[in-house]
Amino acid sequence: MLLLKNGQDISGNRIEILIDGESIVSIDESIETPTHCEVVDLNQKYVSSGWIDMHTHCYGRLKLYYDDPDLIGYRTGVTTVVDAGTTGADDIGTFYQDIQEKKTRVLAFINVAHQGIKTQDELSDLANIKESMIQESIDRYNDFIIGIKVRMSASVVGNNGIVPLDMAKDITQRIKLPLMVHIGSNPPLLIDILGRLEAGDIVTHIFNGKANGILDKHGNIIPEVLDAHRRGVVFDLGHGRDSFSFKVAQSAFNQCLLCDTISTDIYHDNRVEGPVRNMSTTMNKLLKIGYSPRAILDMVTQKPAEVLGLKRFGTLEVGNVSDITIFDLEELDDVLVDSMGHTETLNYGFKPKAVVVKGAYYDIES
Template sequence: MRITKRLTIVALCSIAPSIAIGYAQQYDILLRGGRVIDPANGIDARRDVAVSDGRIVSIQADIPAAQARKVVDVSGLYVVPGLVDLHAHVFGYEGSLVPDETALPAGTTTIVDAGGSGWRTFDEFHRTVMAHSRTRVLALINIVGKGMVGEPYESDVADMDPARTAETILHNRDAIVGIKTAHFAKPGWDAIDRAVEAGRRASVPVMVDDKIFTNAGRTTKEELLEHLRPGDIHTHMYNDRQIELIDRFTGKVQPWMIEARRRGVLFDVGHGGGSFLWPVATRAVAQGFVPDTISTDLHQGSRDIQQSNMPNVMSKMMLLGMNFADVLVRSTVNPAKEIGRYPELGTLGVGRVADIAVLEEQSGVFAFKDSWPAKRLGTKRLECVLTIRNGKIVYERGAVPARGGDTAIYDLLLKHARIGDRGDEVDIAISGNRIVRIGRGLKAAHARVVAEAEGYTVMPATAAEGVAADLTVLDTGRAIMTIRNGKIVTDDEGLTISDATRAGPYSNFK
């Protein structure tokens, strides 16, 4: 699919009356021709979606355009339930964001602020953020009364009051959906146990962001099997500091992770700026340990570096091998269920609130960064085109410049090299152990590793597309780089472009 799709919006009230004879304009918005995917209702087909008075009122194969005041052509696009981000930061935390500026352009119609407010500060949060946001903002209230305001407050056990926390939840059921404990820097189980006690009193789940450092006196196995309840959530699942999912020596999923999932503990991505690592996620997904929910942990740092909004994190999980339907369930239905808001949220059911995301699956070569930040290249990316919240269009992507559909990814790219005694400079692309392309203007963004060879000679002179990638780079006859079987063996002059985002300090994993 090209990534230049532009929405066509027609206001039918301006069309000549003769066109609309026999039809009443009973719908406010009509999305026409999209691929509607609604896992909750088993729909995956080309359908039209009609919206009126803030609700989804009809999903049919062909709804006449004349019946709607506004028609949007979404052919070639996914029409899905508004995304639900279970872990975001819009209050209290120093990197908090404005929800309408970051959520709605990503197709996220509901966010859950994860621990920014506590029982002392929730009223302020409700007054200053929740009440004024077009995005639906819900809360996991912090077990710390002051909320997520850093040390020493987040480790103040005296401010972790299960009774006052539960009382605040019970008085604000419409806005508070659970409890968060995070960043506890002291040894022992006080923070987790008090959060769980508050959750028991209020009958809500607890989300845990914990540390497993040696001086914490806590282990993943104990936490998951002895302290958390079925329905409680461990976020940051693909990290190696908050949870021990993967055995560093064997690369296998730890047995207590499997046992915890069996007993009902839930696992959330919570990408953030420091909590998503390619080696952990790759090994886990390959063994079938996928997330229960996909969330962003979006804050100023992760927005600017990893750019980890919901479509970005969903795209990363697709890059790791999950299909779009499975990713979508974990971004809509599952989080809505975990916070007790299903089926009002997470579906496109007729009669439900009209929270809708229109997404485009783009083809090309795209860079995705983890938390180190190490880069991986993929050929598919999701991007939001249109967001409807409570029956109103709240975001529409503008026109996108045309881009080529080249999806080639190279393992190594030599830029500006001269082959033998040929006079012109060319780029040499290598995939696996073969030279796959020789030409000018090959894109460095399509390569995992780039070597700048301007002014140097590449031998043998017979190098050509399709032959083995056994090359030597010469500087006036002296070998400065050797490539054997497609791999760099020596690089005496440092021709490989230094870029920390291309690799990562993976030596701590087998």
């Protein structure tokens, strides 16, 4: 058993958490230390349910987008990383084997194209979408595959326009899993994509600064975007190398449109060279824009757990999985860079300090 003592939640309430293996067994203002129990004094640091990054690329064997789940995961305060379609049916089995020894929890959206992102244009040939292969993968790895990914931008779909999305939607009608749709340059047009999406479908790269984005040429949010959000389409940040603009996110915020979930779209190159770096840097960009710390935390805990259907994740409750992130809100001296090269400075923000994941406690080296 492990007792986390002297913590506080984001509202400043005292909190102590007793953990038995992978479960939370008690939460209270003060918990008496049981016998044979490891104790960690949090010294008033904040605790939240473990952070979930629902758009990453962490399959290590492909050349375009790759990383090590632990380097983008528990070492940065993220207890669950979700790979967003790096692998399709061809490689999902190897991916599943590779993650078994990782300390971070790893889940995956399976790419609708069987070869995954071996090249940028996986949907330029519609024959790459094979429903039977997707179904077999899901039957086999049903605790690993939590959704289906389709990338809908010009460089990916070639001459196929909107058709790959129609095929992916058709498949998810039968395979009842969330669909994550990447958006970017047109064709296809964003409004044609959004028009096909329903409650629970996820759009990632929502604040990209490309021409085919959520704002019209006067800077107003396109009505179809607001409609889709009202219908329950989930808006995910998906920062990535090319897909986060301070200007777009700030403009949306000023017009009362916030994203629902915060993800990084992190992989080796944008981690090492920027502009992504890690999850807390991405969270701090929204802090700069004006999102509250509490809203930001929800977007990396409760919301992604809900959207992905992860039961017992996302909230600190007795009986839930004991994945926990321990962090501070502290003085920083950070220059934040978006995908357009625009910089902002921030002198206060999130800094992860430790995690509990799969029942084990780890301090985070700064």
